[in-house]
Amino acid sequence: MPDLLIELFSEEIPARMQARAAEDLKTKVTNGLVEAGLTYAHAAAFATPRRLTLALEGVLDHSPTTREDRKGPKVDAPEKAIEGFLRGAGVAREDLEERDEKKGRVFYAIIEKPGRPAAEIIAEVLEDTIRTFPWPKSMRWGAGSLRWVRPLHRILCILTNDAGEADVVPMEVDGIRAGDMTEGHRFMAPAPFSVTSFEDYAAKLKRANVVLDPEERAETIWNDATNAAFASGMEVVEDKGLLAEVAGLVEWPVVLMGEIGADFLDLPPEVLMTSMKEHQKFFSVRNPKTGRIERFITVANRETADNGKTILAGNQKVLTARLSDAKFFWENDLRVAVDEKMQPWLDQLENVTFHNKLGSQKARIDRIAALAREIAPVVGADPNLAETAARTVKADLSSEMVGEFPELQGLMGRYYSDAAGLPPELAAACEEHYSPLGPSDAVPAAPVSVAVALADKLDTLTGFWAIDEKPTGSKDPFALRRAALGVIRLVLENGIRVELLETFLLASVSTYSNAYAAEVRETVSRELADSFDSYRTIREAIAQTKRNSLTSNLYKALLRNADFNEETESKKLKEFVEAGVVFQVNSYQRHLNHEIGDLLAFFHDRLKVHLRSEGVRHDVIDACLAMPQADDLTLLVKRARALQAVLETEDGENLVQGFKRANNILTQAEEKDGVEYSFGADPKFAETDAERALFAALDAADAKIVPAMKDEDFPTAMAAMAGIRPEVDAFFEAVQVNTDNEILRRNRLNLLSRIRNVCLQVADLTRLDG
Amino acid sequence: MDKTQKPRSFQEIILRLQTYWASKGCAVLQPYDMEVGAGTFHPATTLRALGPNPWAAAYVQPSRRPTDGRYGENPNRLQHYYQYQVIIKPSPPDLQALYLGSLEAIGIDMELHDVRFVEDDWESPTLGAWGLGWEVWCDGMEVSQFTYFQQVGGHDCAPVSGELTYGLERLAMYVLGIDHVMEMPFNDPQTPISLSYGDIFRQTEEEYSRHNFDLASTEMLLRHFEDAEAECQRLLEAPETDAKMDRRIVMAHPAYDQCIKASHLFNLLDARGVISVTERQAYIGRVRALAKMCADAFVTTPAATGSAA
Structure with a gap:
């Protein structure tokens, strides 16, 4: 039985898409073949930056002939019904068979589909695969209309028979005709060559400086990197994601190790690692004696006559420029931390919108601080410290380093908080209050960190519930499920004894209400600013505010309210304002209280999902939820x-x-x-x-x-x-x-x-x- | 031109690129005479990427990014710098090879260096444009942006243009082995009057940094933004038939000039720090609306429709 080899040769495929694409190629082609009756013994798919490859062993050389006995109408059925059946089955009248059945004599059509040669089926399936390939993003190029991830240059598609002779499967997609040719390494062996089988292909590619198998490339990189580091008494910091990505950027990996300039060794190791990884895809190399990151490993895509000397020097130069930036950010940030205790950063957060319906980051921090204070006693934290911590933990969001590397949020807060000489609890809270980020992420245990982490998450949940931005189906853009699970794990893993609804949710609601009350009071006062003294009645004063201002709306609402007597209260503007605030806030609070029941149910759902992973049944939780203190x-x-x-x-x-x-x-x-x-x-x-x-x-x-x-x-x-x-x-x-x-x-x-x-x-x- | 001979100055690199792309059939254009943030804004790219007519152009474009000003002190950052731009429609099948040839032309020995195409999709929210491509790395340094335009001004590009953008200072510093941009020889360092990049631009960087960050009048900028926006719309709303010449003259280019202006004014306002996060999106949306209107207009003109005489 023949073997099939397909290679789709294109311009550089993004590294992050390669593994998935190889898998998709395999699935789409094999499904298509099997559907058409063409089975195979074994399939393997590979990807390099410039090619997707699929090798199928033991493919049938023909699809089997199929025969279907299709039952039709009774022999005495109306002519129209019989004609319809003939059309549907695609057979002639004289080819029908009559058979006796329980209910009478019935027509049968015998539909025979002859088997088709493999090449014919493969050509169809491959064309369909190429035209409907599920790339996350695809493009057109030149004057054509075909879509591929980047311009597609060659299609290699051959069937190799048992004697080792190869035939090209005749096919063409948008002017690209399938052949038996491919190309090697872009720089080291660019000449095209033909192949006769998968073995021949893989061997010739290797001679042409292309390692086909991504796992083999990753292994080579990792082995060479660890050996190079070991030889100088160092160790490579493991990073599987980076390894897979780098393996997708090269066809012929060559590991080069270089030094990090002495000027930069005092930067926090996380900054070095993040900068090198994000910008340059470098591995970090640690000196176990000093614990510092002192070298880097870069992976080139070629060998050179000077053994990579020029390449390494170039990379080193770029690194120096990058780290100079990082150092510049670090030093600037430290000045703000040490000299001004991060205050300018907090001030800036006033101008940063958290969500357009939930106000600025500053407003959010105020709420979290108030809530952390409330929560502190139940988690054994000092209320003052918890409040201060809540006011500190987000400061680093304005720092230059976090602006450059958002993934360092929290961690930089720890460094800056230490530099500012703040209590160690605060530094820890900076780093830990985002946790736990996932089901396996560690849960903080330090009371101040726990208080802030809880307040942060509860505020987020309450807020998004208040504005009706709840997760639906697979959509959870604000990671609210993660936040709720975070609260659950913080409570459970710290053995916190607290009523979820009373102590947490209602407390969070009241911070929102208080903040809202302050906002309403301020707006109304501002709108009425000039009116307090100059107008005798509310009516007059309000006539001066804009139509549809909060004040005039409040006034209208109050007039509809039975408790409000315009005549008797007509001169007490300040009281009017207070009454308005109370009225407005009450209705807001009613809304929140209504939503909070729904949020509680959301927590129960999350709890069920969480406990299911340890084998606790749904109904067991329901049985326990029905008990007192279920919260x-x-x-x-x-x-x-x-x-x-x-x-x-x-x-x-x-x-x-x-x-x-x-x-x-x-x-x-x-x-x-x-x-x-x-x-x-x-x-x-x-x-x-x-x-x-x-x-x-x-x-x-x-x-x-x-x-x-x-x-x-x-x-x-x-x-x-x-x-x-x-x-x-x-x-x-x-x-x-x-x-x-x-x-x-x-x-x-x-x-x-x-x-x-x-x-x-x-x-x-x-x-x-x- | 001897490829093996290393270039000696910034201008020599530019000249070699000009010669190279001229030899590959590009029309070597001159910079656009307006303030732009990148070479893409040149109508030779933005507008000419639209419609079916073939096109091949290369040019240097002085570009301004007010927020990148560092008073001439940062070794790599400038508020005024040069881009080299190549645009070919339809994108030829050997565009990658052509591009690599240009690197060799400016003295990068492919046998010694590691050149890589790393995913980087391009999007310009202000132009309503996007494309797929790469940033090109040479020994880990980004030396160019390589893009297949998919949409411009909200219009699908058919055929697709291939666009190459070289950050000239950075590329030249790399080729010439210079660490601080201001120390880079602008003309031949052996000539009697040799000039460095700093001799020419250090003072202007300083002056413009002060201007951009602290002194540009925000009221004036805001007013001019409104003016440019209104003028762009007015030009495009004018009757298509010119009364004097008695023929259709759609003013796509003059209108697009106003769009470019609005874009640069927005960049200046941004550098002055007077645009909040929410407003930012709104301003970008306004510029994009202009770009889209200009594109809508351009595709109806002879330069785009293929019916040019």
Whole structure:
């Protein structure tokens, strides 16, 4: 069976797109072939900066012939129906077969599709693949209309038979005719050459200074880099993303190591690493003795007669220019940090919009500071320190270094905060308050960092909920899911005991309300600035403000409000302003309070998603959410884990069934009798051993559960509950609850209610599925 | 011209580029006589990239970026600098090879250097233009921008133009081995009156930096911005038929001049720090609207429609 080799040779493909493109080429071509009946044994795809390659082994040389027996109308069907069937099946009348079926004699069309030669199918599939290739961005070039990621120059498409002879698959796309030719390295071996098979292709490419396999290139780079570093007693800082990117920038990797000028060695290592990586795709090389980044590794795309000397010197020169910039930023920033304690940066944040409906960064910082202060006591932080920290952590956003390298936000704050001589808690908060950024990112533990991190995230969530910018489907442009998960992990991993709604969300709402009140007060005062003294009535004063000003709108709203008497309050402008502010803020607060319920539900959803990863079921969380203090996430999760653990045991599973049975009987009886059976079960009315045993078991369980619940030791409480399972089972086995003897019946129902009470201690088991 | 001979001055590099691209069939144009932020603004690029007519041009364009002023002290940054611009429509299939030839022409030995095409898509929000291409790295330094224009002024480019932009100072400093732009020989350092880049531009950099950052009158700039905007619109709204000549004369170029002006005035206002983040977008949108109107007008003129006499 023949092998297929395809190469699409183009101008330089962006590194970040290569791996995906190779995969897409494989998927699209193989799917297309298989759909057409052309199966294959093995597929491999590769990418270099200038080519996408697909090699298929063991392709069928023809697609198989297919035969379909298509059932048609009955033989006595109207002529029109039969004609329609003939058209649809594409066969002639005389080719129809008649067959007897249960319901009568029926026409059958036998549709035979002959197999087609592989080359014909491949040509179609490849053309379609090229024309509909899913590039993230594609372009036209010259006078053509074909789209590719960059201009496409050659199509190599050959079938190699078992004897090793190759045939070009005849095809053409927009004037590019498929052939058996390709080119080697752009500079080292540019002459085109022909190939006869994949092996021949890979070998000739290597001779022409092209390593086809990206993994092989990455491996070469990493080995050569670590060897070069090792030889001078150093180590390369690992960076998988960079390695993959660099492997996508070269066809013939040559590793070169150079020194970082002594002037720059005192820059923070993160700055060196980020600058070198972002601007120049250099690897950082660390000296383990000093812990500093002292060298760099660059990967050239060629060998030269001077062993890369010129290339290295050029790169070094660019690095020096780049690091001079970084050093310039660093020194300027340090001056602002040391001499002015970062104040000018904070002032600048007044002019930076956070979101056009949520005000400036400065306004946001004010809210976060107020909220951090509120939250501080529950996380064990000093309120003053938490507030100051919240006012410090965003300062670095205005620094020159963060302007150049946004990814260094927070980290630079730490350096500058230290340089400004601020308490170490503040420096830590600068770096840590963005955390956790993802499900695996570490959660800060320092109380001040925790307070600020919580305040930052809660403010974001409250704000975006207030302006109705919630995540929908896959769209979450403000990373609100991440923020909510961040709050959840901060609470859980620090064991914080707090009511989510009361302490966090409503506190955040009130910072928004307070900020809003101040804003309304200021606007109204400004609009009425000249009127306070010169006009006798509100009406006159307001007539002076612009139509549709906040003040005139407030006035109209107040007139509609029954509590407001224009006559009696007509002269007290200041009181009017206050009444207006209160009115406006109340309606804002109502809006926020309404949204906050929705935000709480969002938190519950996030919590379910988070706990699902550790195997806790959805309904288990629902059962725990129905309990008091469900807002205390730490408590909630303790309950949920205990319940989940018990449900995984046989006793637990059965206890739930026993509980549900007891609960059903009880609920029906309560509905029927119109009373609640909640106490008074008396062992003296017990008739059977099973009843007596259940009494004893419940007493014994209670004795364990009560203290356990007091200690929030839910596993012990749950174990004690699960422990009554044999007695519950035996009871239902032996005893009929609804007897004619009303005293016995009532006593048994009250006994069931004891089961119910015991079982509802940790969670609302009625909410469990199944 | 002997390729193996290294150039000795800034102007020699420019001259070699001119000679090279002339030999490749480009019309060697002169700079546009207005203040622009980049060579792309020259109507020879922006407008000529539109429509089906073939086009090949190369030129030096003095460019101004007021916010990049450093009083002549920074080794690499200038508020006034030179770009070398090549535009060919339709983009020829061997444009990369042609480009590499130009590097050899200015003395870069391909056997010793590492030249790479690194993804960098180009977009000009003020021109409503974008394209795909690369920044070209020579030993890790960006020496040119290489773009296949896809859209200009909101119009699809068909055929596509290939555009090459060389940052001349940076490229020349690299080729000549100079660390500070002001120390770069402008003319032949062996001539009796040898002049460095600094001899010619140090003082102007200083003067313009002060002007751009602190003294340009913002009220005047704002007023002129409004004027340019209004004039651009007025010219394009004028009746297409000229009464005196009794034929269709659409004033795409004069209107585009006003668009260029508005763009530069915006850059100056930006350098003066009087444009807030939100306003910024609005100003860019206004300039883009002008660019789009000019493009709309240009595509109806003989220079674009292919019906030129």
